[in-house]
Structure formats: C-alpha cells, structure tokens
C-alpha cells in the first residue's frame with residue numbers, strides 16, 4: 258500500500274514528507290488509516306540518535322489512533338470501520354514467559370518497536386505513526402471506546418500506559434500517597450490516573466509555579482524540590498514516587514520523601530544518573546525501580562479506564578506541517594500537555 262509520512266533522514270535533518278509503502282496484509286494483519294498521532298519525547302531522543310544509531314529514513318510515532326480500513330482473512334477481533342489504536346510495540350515472540358504473562362514489553366527476544374525495529378518476518382524497518390497508514394498484527398491493535406474523544410486519546414497509548422503500569426504494579430488505591438515528579442506529558446497523565454484511582458497525589462516540581470495546573474487535574478498539593486524546609490516537612494510521606502523527568506537528575510533529593518517500603522519508579526529513559534546515597538535506601542527499605550510502558554492487555558485496560566473515568570490527556574492538536582516546530586518547543590520547554598498531529602488531511606499523492 259502506497260502511503261505518506263513525515264520522516265527524518267538523519268539525526269539532524271528534521272522531519273519532512275516522505276512517500277513509502279506499507280506491507281501487503283498478512284493473514285492476521287489489520288490495515289489502519291491513521292487519524293491522530295501523538296508526539297512523545299522519546300520520538301525526539303530516538304531520531305536524534307541519543308539512544309543509539311538509527312536506520313534512516315525513519316518515521317517516528319507510537320501513539321496512534323485510527324480507523325480499520327482492511328483486515329487479513331484470519332483477523333477475528335476487528336472489522337472495517339472500527340476505531341483502533343497502536344502503541345509502542347507491533348510484535349513480540351508470543352511464546353516466551355513474558356509474552357504469555359501479557360508483558361510483551363519485556364519479551365525475552367525483545368519486542369518489535371512500532372518504529373525503527375526490524376520486522377520479525379521480513380527484516381524490514383518498522384515505521385511509525387507520523388503517517389497516513391499503518392499495518393499491524395491484530396494482537397498489537399487496541400480497541401478504542403466510543404466514549405473517548407479520538408482527537409485526544411492517542412497519548413494514552415504511551416504516556417498513559419507508561420504511568421498506569423507502575424501505579425498498578427505498586428498497587429495504588431484509595432488513600433495511597435503518590436508523588437509525581439515533573440508535570441510534562443507523562444507527569445500530567447500520572448496525576449490524572451492516580452487521582453482517579455483514589456490516591457492522594459502531590460506534584461513534585463522545581464517550583465510551585467504549576468500549582469494551579471496540578472490542582473486542576475486532580476493533584477492535592479505541589480512540593481518544590483528546591484525548598485529545603487518543604488522537603489524536610491514532607492519526609493517519609495510517600496508510598497510511591499513516579500519519576501517522569503526526561504533529563505539527568507539526582508535520586509537523593511527524593512529518597513527521604515519515601516515512607517518505609519516506598520518505591521521511586523523511573524519511567525523516562527534518561528541515560529546515566531549519579532550514584533544514589535545508599536543510607537536512606539537501607540534505613541527505610543526504600544527502593545529505586547524502573548518500569549517500561551506496559552503489556553498489550555494492560556494498555557487495553559488503561560484505554561478502558563480512561564473511557565470509564567472520562568480521562569483525556571491534555572492535548573494541543575497540530576497540523577503535520579507543524580511537527581518540526583512542535584519538536585523544537587518540546588525540546589526547549591517541558592509543556593504539561595501533549596502535541597497530537599491531526600493526520601486527517603494528509604493526502605497520499
């Protein structure tokens with residue numbers, strides 16, 4: 258299938274229109290016309306080569322919402338016209354313990370990422386959601402409820418699941434004391450999801466400037482990570498801290514904020530960090546942990562949770578020709594909303 262997308266041709270080229278083909282449908286494939294595609298901070302890191310060399314031309318995007326336009330003969334769950342999503346993965350081995358456990362993101366053979374990965378059958382490079390169409394096997398396609406606004410739902414597929422999964426892993430429920438570091442694309446979803454689960458959520462930020470924003474989305478309080486006396490007063494007051502900061506930072510400011518058995522979970526890949534001071538970890542059986550997106554079953558769960566609780570990411574919808582501008586802004590600021598590209602007017606020539 259001939260289609261069009263926005264591709265980077267090198268780490269520094271920026272993104273430009275690029276015509277390419279999607280594969281012929283395999284038996285279990287779903288062909289999707291993409292309507293909306295979220296911009297994730299990791300798109301920038303990946304394309305810029307921050308996490309290793311990339312195959313170019315590369316079309317990023319792993320927060321994809323669209324409509325089914327065709328299905329292979331073995332597809333059971335989807336039919337033409339259905340609203341669907343594709344997130345960060347498009348395939349995995351499907352046979353290892355992690356895949357059987359619905360944790361395809363930890364597949365022992367490595368998951369196939371939505372873009373920049375080798376297709377498990379042909380070896381061709383997968384291309385992402387900044388495009389008009391995508392083809393994916395049905396096991397990696399998600400159902401999108403009618404209750405969701407499709408122009409705002411795309412970021413649930415990465416920002417949503419990335420923050421939902423640790424909230425579930427660490428059993429967040431009514432009354433759990435959750436701190437969220439950073440109020441960007443991930444952080445604002447963490448606040449919305451945790452507060453919908455009944456948690457007492459505090460935003461931890463470099464200042465209290467975003468207090469109004471934090472409270473508007475369900476936060477109970479805001480704590481400045483530069484206010485020594487406020488930090489001291491907040492000692493041992495969190496069960497879980499979700500750390501969404503996308504750049505290098507230290508752990509030591511936050512560890513004393515955890516109560517006994519508290520966990521500090523890193524969800525943004527930031528590369529090397531300074532070594533943490535170990536005493537506060539030992540003294541309170543506190544943990545530093547990591548978490549990567551979530552499995553397909555859990556991704557469906559967060560989509561349905563958002564539909565049920567009327568949770569939408571805060572989105573600014575842009576046109577495809579504004580992608581480079583949006584990337585610039587994302588790099589300079591850490592806006593507390595997601596950019597979503599409206600693909601509906603993108604035409605294949």
Ligand SMILES: [Zn+2]
Pocket residue numbers: 297298299300319345415416
């Ligand atoms: Zn992402």
Ligand SMILES: [Zn+2]
Pocket residue numbers: 349350351352353354355356361363364365366367
């Ligand atoms: Zn596997």
